[in-house]
Amino acid sequence: MEYARPLPAYLVSRFQGWRATTYQENRAWYRRLAEKGQHPRAMVISCCDSRVHVTSIFGADEGEFFIHRNVANLVPPYNPDGEYHGTSAAVEYAVTSLGVAHIVVLGHSSCGGVKGCDDMCSGHAPQLLEKSSFVGRWMDILRPGFQRVAHLPDGERIPALERQAVLVSLENLMTFPFVAKAVKEDMLTLHGLWNNTGEGLLEQYDAQRGFIAV
Amino acid sequence: MEYARPLPAYLVSRFQGWRATTYQENRAWYRRLAEKGQHPRAMVISCCDSRVHVTSIFGADEGEFFIHRNVANLVPPYNPDGEYHGTSAAVEYAVTSLGVAHIVVLGHSSCGGVKGCDDMCSGHAPQLLEKSSFVGRWMDILRPGFQRVAHLPDGERIPALERQAVLVSLENLMTFPFVAKAVKEDMLTLHGLWNNTGEGLLEQYDAQRGFIAV
Amino acid sequence: MEYARPLPAYLVSRFQGWRATTYQENRAWYRRLAEKGQHPRAMVISCCDSRVHVTSIFGADEGEFFIHRNVANLVPPYNPDGEYHGTSAAVEYAVTSLGVAHIVVLGHSSCGGVKGCDDMCSGHAPQLLEKSSFVGRWMDILRPGFQRVAHLPDGERIPALERQAVLVSLENLMTFPFVAKAVKEDMLTLHGLWNNTGEGLLEQYDAQRGFIAV
Amino acid sequence: MEYARPLPAYLVSRFQGWRATTYQENRAWYRRLAEKGQHPRAMVISCCDSRVHVTSIFGADEGEFFIHRNVANLVPPYNPDGEYHGTSAAVEYAVTSLGVAHIVVLGHSSCGGVKGCDDMCSGHAPQLLEKSSFVGRWMDILRPGFQRVAHLPDGERIPALERQAVLVSLENLMTFPFVAKAVKEDMLTLHGLWNNTGEGLLEQYDAQRGFIAV
Structure with a gap:
């Protein structure tokens, strides 16, 4: 080697x-x-982007958060087909082995993965449609979100799609039986956040009011 | 919602x-x-474990590392089958879009995922063999590593398997054509690390000498 | 140093x-x-346990409560023997210097100190009987409470003993001449509470009805 | 009742x-x-004073700190005489049962207990010298600290004595065999802080430089 x-x-x-x-x-x-082992209180699902470090914005020490980071902070739908599913494995471990109390999905501004999804769905990135494009296939997870914002004009669509990446992930989390069960039993709460990294702003999703400033 | x-x-x-x-x-x-966008110098593939924050041990600022975190810091083999592959998407984005100069795979001590793999392969965790176990299926990636250390006695096998998780990931990284190409062209280097989180020690993989203290 | x-x-x-x-x-x-100095309206005697923060459940601001926290929220009997008595000093300061209007004794569920007392009095923790065990000697304060609940079956005895920790403390508070005097003169009232931290429930002691939900 | x-x-x-x-x-x-029980990372020994809430200044959630509060944040010397010692019991429980990694002694400005100690040691509070004065006897713990600052003029002596309350407690903590052992084995660290509550300032004790601003 x-x-x-x-x-x-x-x-x-x-x-x-x-x-x-x-x-x-x-x-x-x-x-x-x-x-004595780790006893993190929350799982955070965040983007790989080098500009988003959840440990900074929440003053977190070692031991506090179990952190999964992937492109565009996406969770795919529940699909126990026997194949490799890294995100699903992380969620399963956090909920069933560690028993975290919260799952926080943290989206952010200027997300390259979300931009790629928008390009692909708008017909501007044919290479992302190829079967061999891992980024393209991964961003397929966000297609239901794109449908909801496709009508928006150019300047508004991408920021809306970044927030959809959070919402689609929350929806998909609820398709996992062990997540839905823990939520129903009040042993787990789900939280959606969107971080404007340049301006240092944080929004949280509220079922009635949508994304509102923290 | x-x-x-x-x-x-x-x-x-x-x-x-x-x-x-x-x-x-x-x-x-x-x-x-x-x-101006992010220009991270390296991609780091590390575990979700709350005790391993690469930003701490490398004093990293925002903008420096593109970080993918999954259970047991694993990279699956190249498999462009059109399905969701979060880790492969992250590697593809880092190498082909961001052009990172390094990929660092960072393993660690007391890894719950590696322990699960050892239990599963040793026949002590039948539940991890089920098709519906996301953790079990994800840890299948490490089976080739288990084969290499299966003969070791109990106290030595798990630490050895944690280092195998790093080596298997490095081997699998080289199965991605765009990784192998960038490595060959001297545009990308790969690095294997193992962190003893309790003792604050770091080992790096050396092709001749194996894992040696940094 | x-x-x-x-x-x-x-x-x-x-x-x-x-x-x-x-x-x-x-x-x-x-x-x-x-x-201008502090003018707290009440003294709270609560446990050191990290799960019980009276400032949270009562939305308290700085300046509102004078808070003494010890293992199992216990008050020892009045004993002016010239030795160190931290709890008695706190009560004396609150009543005679600050003139608080209320003393609230706040017990809670899953109290490690109360569990230790039950183990010790049931003969399951010989190490707590040793002269050198500070926890054991401190929990001796609760022995009169254990006598009253010793007949209860296993599942009921510990929750009952947690409430006894509140009652024994209230009884002992009344052995302090300055407390008894202030109570008699209607300048001070005593309150006993028990908090189920997992369920977010609070019970208060009522002389006629025992512990009842708030 | x-x-x-x-x-x-x-x-x-x-x-x-x-x-x-x-x-x-x-x-x-x-x-x-x-x-799952509490796993606090630190024990905090702080004053009962209503103006000092460690959970506020450190943004702490339930579960994070095991908190003992007494008059003037004092720890008495190790003395396993079989009597009640609430502070010693709290320290013993934190170190030997919970295995906290840090003990933080948090002193503060305008401490009534420290003021009483100064009055008593300066001959201005004969009532605190009486055997029956719990506050007086408790503040005897701080007498070694008073000796070190007795020569200071009036305006400087009390703030210095507040910091001595932190140092005497740290010194006394080290007289507990289980504390000294855990410190020696690098399983526990001790920290001394002094908080100016009115100005919102925090100082930490450094062995070389004394109390310095955080």
Whole structure:
């Protein structure tokens, strides 16, 4: 496996700096987490985008959130067909093994995956329609959301579609029997958020009023 | 969608505190990231586990890493069958759209997913063998790794399997044509890491020497 | 004193966030409290348990309650022997210096201290009988309460003992001359509460009817 | 026990409001904490003073901190004499049963207990010298701290003594064998803080530099 390469030196330096400072100062907590296991209160489903770190905006420490990150913070519908489903596995582990109390779906502005979905559904990105496009097929999950906002003019459609990515994920979460059961039994609550990363704003979804500023 | 609930008040408070301090102080950078887009230098594939935050150990800022997190930091083999593949979509986006220079696979100690794989392959978790088990099916990706460490005694097998989760993912990454091409053209390097979260140690995979301390 | 360590960074961030928002918005009140002193209307005696925050359930602001928290919300009997008595000092300060109008004893479900007392008195925790066990000796205060519920079957005894922890404390409060005097003069009232933290229920003690839902 | 009185109506109203809102919205988390138990990361030892709520300044949720509050946030020296020691019992439970990773001693400005200690030690409060004074006897714990600041002029002595209340408590914590052992084994860290409640400032104790602003 000769293609595996040494870690860039600046990352080695940063790690060693972290170890000499943050780790040393919080060693007791890291060790306790290692010995007694994690008990995160919430699962967060967020985008891979480098501009969205949920640990920053919520001042979270190690141990607090179980975080799944994928392109466009999407959850596919329940489909136990025996194939690989990374997102479904993460949701299953969080709900049935860890027993988290909340699942937070965190969308964001300027999402490249959502933009790709809009291009694809608007006919501007034929390459994303190909069977071999993983991004295209992944963004198919958001097609029901696109249908709901397709009538909007150009400047409004993409921000609306970013919020649809949150709503479609919440809807799909409820198709998982173990999620629906935990929600019904009041052992789990679902939350939809959308973060404008440039302006530092956060909106939450409210069933009556739609997305409103936090 | 009456099941969507308000964000817990303590998270609202924390967000507002973050906005009044960290955001205000770094506003220029957040806005620039929003306007000019993200240019992350690396993709990190890490576990959902609440004890492993790559942004902490590498002192990373917003904009630096494109982060995919799934159960046990696994990458499945290349399989363009037209179905949903969240991990493959994330890798494709990072390599072909963002052009990251590195992909870092970060494994860790006490991984619940790896433990489940060991239980399943050792015959101690029949429920994980069921077709409907998303975690079980997802951990099937690691079966080739289990074969290589199955002969080890109990105390050694799981830590070895955690490192196999990194190696299997690196091997699978190379089955993606666009990854292999970028590696061959020296536009992309792959890196395997394993983090002992309790002891604050980091090991990197070296083709000659195996996993060695950073 | 080299063992004193820096505050974990996430708590520093959270404090700075609080200072920039909640503090700034309420600065006049915090400053006035600092200059004119506190005038809390009630003393609350509650457990150290992380699940019971009286400030949450009663929507309390800074300045409203003088709060003593110890294991199992216990008050020992009056015993002016010249030794350290932290709980008695807190009660004395609240009643004679601050002149609070109410003392509220707040018990709760799943109390670890009460469970320890039950184990100890039932002969299942010999280590708690040792002279050197601070928890064991502290829970001795509750022994009179255990005598009253010892006949109950397993599932009922511990919840009953949690309520006894409230009643024993109320009884012991009345052994303090300055408490009895203030109660007699109608300058102070005593209140017994029991909180089921999981179900969000509150019961209050009524001399005629026992513990009844609020 | 006819002296037990109904809860004031305004507190009943507030509780019912809390139950209809905060509890309903966070019910999953409260239930999970009830079923799976608490796993607080830190113990906080703070004053009963109504102006100091650690949950506010650190944006803490239920489940995060195990909180002991007594007059002047004092910890007495280790003394396993078989008598009641509420503070020692709380420390023992936090360290040996819950395995907290941090103990934070939080002092504050305008502390009535510290003021009483200064008056007593300066000869201005003979009533606090009486054997029957619980506050006086409790504040005896702080006498070693008073010796260190006794030479300071009037305006400086009390703020210095408030910080001594933190240091004496840290010193006394280390006299508990189970605390010293956990600290030595890097399973527990101790932290000293002083909060100026009127100005919203926080200082932390540093072994080299003394109390410095956070």
